[in-house]
Amino acid sequence: MTVLPRAAAQTDRERTTRAVWLAGLGLLLLILPKLIYPVLALDILAWGLFAVAFDLLFGFSGLLSFGHAAFWGSSAYVTASLLSHGQSVPVALLGGTLSALALAVPVAFLSVRSSGIYFSMITLAFAQMISFLALQWTDLTGGENGLQGFDRPGFLGMDFSNSTTRYYVCLALFAVGFAVAWRTVRSPFGRAQQAVRDNEPRAQSIGYDPRRFKFTAFLISATLAGLAGSMYTFGHGVVSLEVVNWRTSGEVVMMTLLGGTTTLFGPVIGAGLVLLLRDQLTTANLPVGIVTGLVFVLVVLFFRRGVVGTVQQWTRRR
Amino acid sequence: MNTQLLLIQVFNGLVNGAFYAMLSLGLAVIFGMLRIVNFAHGALYMLGAFTAFALGQALGLGFWPALIIAPVLVGLLGAALERTLLSRLYGLEPSYNLLLTFGLTLLTQDLVKQVMLSRFAVSSAPYSPPEALSGVVNLGFVVFPKYRLFVIALSLVVCLLTWFVIEKTRVGSIIRASTENPSVTRAFGIDVSKWVTGVFAVGVGLAGLAGVLAAPIYSVEPYMGAELIITTFAVVVIGGLGSILGSVITGFAVGVLAAVGAAFYPPIANTLVFILMFVVLLVRPSGLFGLPEGAR
Numbered sequence: 001m002t003v004l005p006r007a008a009a010q011t012d013r014e015r016t017t018r019a020v021w022l023a024g025l026g027l028l029l030l031i032l033p034k035l036i037y038p039v040l041a042l043d044i045l046a047w048g049l050f051a052v053a054f055d056l057l058f059g060f061s062g063l064l065s066f067g068h069a070a071f072w073g074s075s076a077y078v079t080a081s082l083l084s085h086g087q088s089v090p091v092a093l094l095g096g097t098l099s100a101l102a103l104a105v106p107v108a109f110l111s112v113r114s115s116g117i118y119f120s121m122i123t124l125a126f127a128q129m130i131s132f133l134a135l136q137w138t139d140l141t142g143g144e145n146g147l148q149g150f151d152r153p154g155f156l157g158m159d160f161s162n163s164t165t166r167y168y169v170c171l172a173l174f175a176v177g178f179a180v181a182w183r184t185v186r187s188p189f190g191r192a193q194q195a196v197r198d199n200e201p202r203a204q205s206i207g208y209d210p211r212r213f214k215f216t217a218f219l220i221s222a223t224l225a226g227l228a229g230s231m232y233t234f235g236h237g238v239v240s241l242e243v244v245n246w247r248t249s250g251e252v253v254m255m256t257l258l259g260g261t262t263t264l265f266g267p268v269i270g271a272g273l274v275l276l277l278r279d280q281l282t283t284a285n286l287p288v289g290i291v292t293g294l295v296f297v298l299v300v301l302f303f304r305r306g307v308v309g310t311v312q313q314w315t316r317r318r
Numbered sequence: 319m320n321t322q323l324l325l326i327q328v329f330n331g332l333v334n335g336a337f338y339a340m341l342s343l344g345l346a347v348i349f350g351m352l353r354i355v356n357f358a359h360g361a362l363y364m365l366g367a368f369t370a371f372a373l374g375q376a377l378g379l380g381f382w383p384a385l386i387i388a389p390v391l392v393g394l395l396g397a398a399l400e401r402t403l404l405s406r407l408y409g410l411e412p413s414y415n416l417l418l419t420f421g422l423t424l425l426t427q428d429l430v431k432q433v434m435l436s437r438f439a440v441s442s443a444p445y446s447p448p449e450a451l452s453g454v455v456n457l458g459f460v461v462f463p464k465y466r467l468f469v470i471a472l473s474l475v476v477c478l479l480t481w482f483v484i485e486k487t488r489v490g491s492i493i494r495a496s497t498e499n500p501s502v503t504r505a506f507g508i509d510v511s512k513w514v515t516g517v518f519a520v521g522v523g524l525a526g527l528a529g530v531l532a533a534p535i536y537s538v539e540p541y542m543g544a545e546l547i548i549t550t551f552a553v554v555v556i557g558g559l560g561s562i563l564g565s566v567i568t569g570f571a572v573g574v575l576a577a578v579g580a581a582f583y584p585p586i587a588n589t590l591v592f593i594l595m596f597v598v599l600l601v602r603p604s605g606l607f608g609l610p611e612g613a614r
Contacts (some may be wrong), residue, residue: 110596110599118555120355124551125552129593132585257417287429289427290424293428294425296417297418297425300418
């Protein structure tokens, strides 16, 4: 019984740490368009939410999806297509997000039957099929040219031609998506999901159906990735084949790892760092792949907890 | 559909299949022994082609010396990578190997791009087949480039040789023993980690060899392995991860099926393999020649 107060104190401290992280991140995101140009800030939001969505699956379910670009990309295309057919912005964003969910149902159903490396390869293969569709289905996607020049009609007095306005709209959407992820991992469902990740046979023996948990986690993750993809299209006003390329799937993995898996804050920080780094490299005309590849290798070798994971461990130890 | 045209497609399919087979064979050997899914395999294939090109430019070496030297260099690089980087990840989730080699791929591709641009002032370069293999052969029913027939033949020989060494020789039995039970194998006085490095080097050397062979067919450029490795992964999943014979047979079969499919509906060429994989996984989640997941 002597253990209890100490454990309670520890949870208290953890709760405080989390509140500090949340407040810090929130504040940073509120002033971000003042610090860097708004379109880059918007990119950080979209990729950040994409990475949170990926972490929900990789960090909390142990499933390394190497095909998350499929959900991000298909949502981006549907959003762009709805906008170019004269739909309003909310309809386009919602349509994009729901299309990712619809796509995720069959993909999740088939891929969660496998685990480990097999799961990674199957998700990669699905994403390749989507990428093929995007190339071939030129009526919807514009093929190699992509889609551009679509309207983003104003809504409730907001002028979406202003990139700062777009940023704050996306920040609100980001907050919703982040809250969904936050609630998910702290719900009984999230606990069970982590139990399945840590010891599948044991979780099964106490009555959980691992496949059901993986399936549901996959759907939530894909839907959030879809929301992020539609934010990305809304932010840029263009969409190209790059959104369904396998490198996109790899990039979101890198962002998540760099920031720290299973931390939820980490992926956002990781996305920010990668995008800022890339922005610097492009303006300095340095080879992006060499540096990002090197960062990737070093993170996997020496820094697997990522930025946030390392800081958390460090504060916990004190 | 014209029979002549169909036959040409079958032969073209065999050429593509030869590359799938050699690459997935290397992946199978590496995965079977080290449990590494080597994402960098495509980049190392590209390095094979690039080395052949660079040897020609810098030292004036032709195709035949390059065919020997480039795979050896790529294999040595592989051994160094395994010793210094990959060996740090043994005992962790296999996902980390995939991620590390993914990072290496990005790094290698852009590094080669920089070298090609700064040293040779090109972003992609042609590479001519050797004198003896240029021209075409009339096979009676179809006329086909001599060099492409050579690629099919050589890759068949290499694949069969690899299969023979692993399945039928003493070396192969040591390799298989090290895979199945490293601690017992070590107890017999065999240095398992040296064999592991050796196997990785050979697997990667196969990718380098495929790269040299590919250079005269596709042009040499930094991203030539990028799409190929994704297709090869699909071949590996269809064949069953870790199965040597499975990867060779599936490699050639997928090459031919995709080429014949493309004769009827050209855009399908690059996707047929993923559709095949989808269908195979529905029926046999562990691939055509693979063992069920629990048995590995």
